[in-house]
Amino acid sequence: MGKIIPAKERLLKSEKNWMDGELRGKILVIICAVIMISATISITIFLGTKGLQSFIKNGVSLIEFLTSTQWNPTNKANPEYGAFPFIFGSFAVTFLSAIVAAPLGIGGAIFMTEIAPSWGRKILQPVVELLVGIPSVVYGFIGLTVLVPFVRGHVGGLGFSLLSGVIVLSIMILPTITTIATDAMSALPKNLREGSYALGATRWQTIRKVLIPAALPSLLTAVVLGMARAFGEALAVQMVIGNVRDLPSNLLDASATLTTIITLNMGHTTYGSVENNTLWSMGLILLVMSFVFILLIRYLSSRRKM
């Protein structure tokens, strides 16, 4: 028991014994944390500056970009850079697929937590997880080979349409909405239900008047997250939407979204050209929208706490 080494040497911090592994470990993990911060910052900065090139360097008008429906970047005489059709397409598929998927997703969640709480989850949850597991290209492929001919044959139009895009996206965001909505519903305190039933309400009345309002911020969060996913989806949508540069006039018209145009044209255009730069600007819109969605979700989360 250390009387051989005096107490001061044993117990005081010194260069020799001061937790050598300790400092190294701490530095290692701090570096990892720093890398994560720098990745985020560099993504924002790089995509930001590159995205602004078309406006700053090439003189493309921001207003034209955002509002004009004429997209003709290759016209040498009078190139037009109206990206509105694609912006419209992105928002349209996002909102429409949210409208389709939200009731299904929330309904599925309610099924799992209210209608069949004992076995519903055991069946539906693996199903939802499996749906998540299907890669987006596969959804696109099925959309292409099954949905598009179906729409063409039984509904109208070319098959390649806004409708096909909406259907494919709805199915893709359904698991996201369902999972989060299920968490939201099951997080509701039990006495909420008990109180309602004790007052003689039916299950549906309880769900409609008590539970859904109570879970509303979280349910909205689920829908917003689904929308964020839809907005950013590229390949699956690209395979079924037709990719035309005109504004669609109805659901059966072919359309395009920001993501699909980027996907298709990035390879064809020369890096550094105006057309290429406008693609980066579209990417910037995607980046900005991601931030908007994050802020929206944060706002909804803070509402939940009230």
Place this chain on the structure above:
Amino acid sequence: MVTTYLEKESTEKTIHSTVQLQMENILKVNNLEIFYGEKRAVNGISMEIGKNSITALIGPSGCGKSTFLRSINRMNDLIPGARAQGEIIYEDLNILSEQINVVALRKEIGMVFQKPNPFPKSIFENITHALKFAGIKNKSKLDQIVEESLQKAALWDEVKDRLHTSALSLSGGQQQRLCIARTIAMKPTVMLLDEPSSALDPISNAKVEELIVDLKKDYSIIIVTHNMQQASRISDKTAFFLNGDLIEYDGTEKIFTNPSVKKTEEYISGRFG
């Protein structure tokens, strides 16, 4: 020797040893205050812990005895917002100081927790884990220390044939003795026991108590306990804590038969706590 005491602003004065105990001290606490954030959990206590003796800390829940215990081996450092003021003198050094290498300190001041917490490894590895970190790699030395520690913890006979099986397969009482063994393996000077047998059945409890009394000849032991009978059975000196204050600290026999402070008497006779 009658030692002098620091007066505190609180209403009760701490009554210390009126019995002359010729004992060398291993720890000297001077006006120790411990805060969790703004809340003060220990209010300026001072006491001396004797060497090779068993000192019991008793008192109702929340009185600060565990907090005090944990400050001795700087385990309170793990709690964000916890800070200590004052001094705890060990080997002529104030171990609350920033200059102290707490990792080295904890090798000399060991702790056994309320709920047995063996590592999910084999019995053998539970003991050698800390030894290897401390630099002891020689296989025969490790074997020797393992056997010694398990012997001292009165566990050797029960496990010597299955040293390499999982520690989790032991009963609660055996696990606790294993925890004591692995602390002993580090050859500490002081052992801090935080309600070591409260989570155990009566028979294991008795075995652990027996063990603790036996350990006193090699180590200085401070034990926090809720069980007053246990305190009166095994300890040499007892300190009674209440609401963060050290109310009375004296020889165990005196505390339990003829306490000087009324509050102590009330607690002992079960009128509260």
Place this chain on the structure above:
Amino acid sequence: MKSKTADRIATGVFIAIAIIIITLLVGLFSFILVNGLKHVSFDFLTSPSSNVRAGGGIRDQLFNSFYVLFITMLIAIPLGLGGAIYMAEYAKPGKVTDIIRSCIEVLASLPSIVIGMFGLLVFVNTTGWGYTILGGALALTIINLPSIVRVGEDAIRSVPRDLKEASLALGITKWHTIKTVILPSAFPSILTGVILAAGRVFGEAAALLFTAGLSTPRLDYANWNPFSEQSPLNIFRPAETLAVHIWSVNTQGLIPDVEEVSSGSAAVLVISVLLFNLLARWIGSIITKKITATK
């Protein structure tokens, strides 16, 4: 009773929704597997792909998918675990920690195409590497990092505190405790989470389109020298993965048997993801049983 009928109708609607969801899955899966598996043969899996002729296989794409996944995990796991350890053990509540959490949140919400574009900008163009496996792996690392950090952090936080205290009380440093006590305890959850993340990465296409490219050079599978241009192990070469291949054959539409190749590839892809999921569950339950087993 109006409310009673409403209740019954509502119940019916919810059941119908559940049935729709289940039907969706069953339908999709059967379509993929039934249509696809008939095109999957050993030949299919081991022949090189073809750009214009029928009868192409997916050998290179399959290899690329696994290899890109491997390199991604090689980078992402240490990085993610380091971040997780920092967040769980070293981060103090405050501004910096909030910033890190926000960064993780941002990374998690960025669409993969955006990350692909970033990859294109930095790992392909700025570095001058062109399309490479490494570029793809770095992009996928960014996509994956949030999940790994979250999985790691949850796993580390759920290790019982008294285990950590036991180790520290014996005079062991925090870092050594993390390495030898906490991480081994957290290992099953981390492993499960990583395998699940791998399943997701395996199906990723948009990001790889822009970073690993649409082509694969001529590969000599006997060449194990990672620095050689013909070695499949060379990480500085372009690599079309299976998911990207499905997209490209359908978009370029040059090969006559595009549907067969696509369905076969889709089946292989989906089955692989399924296997990852099953593997994660299976390993998770084995290790948990081993650790909690008392004999």
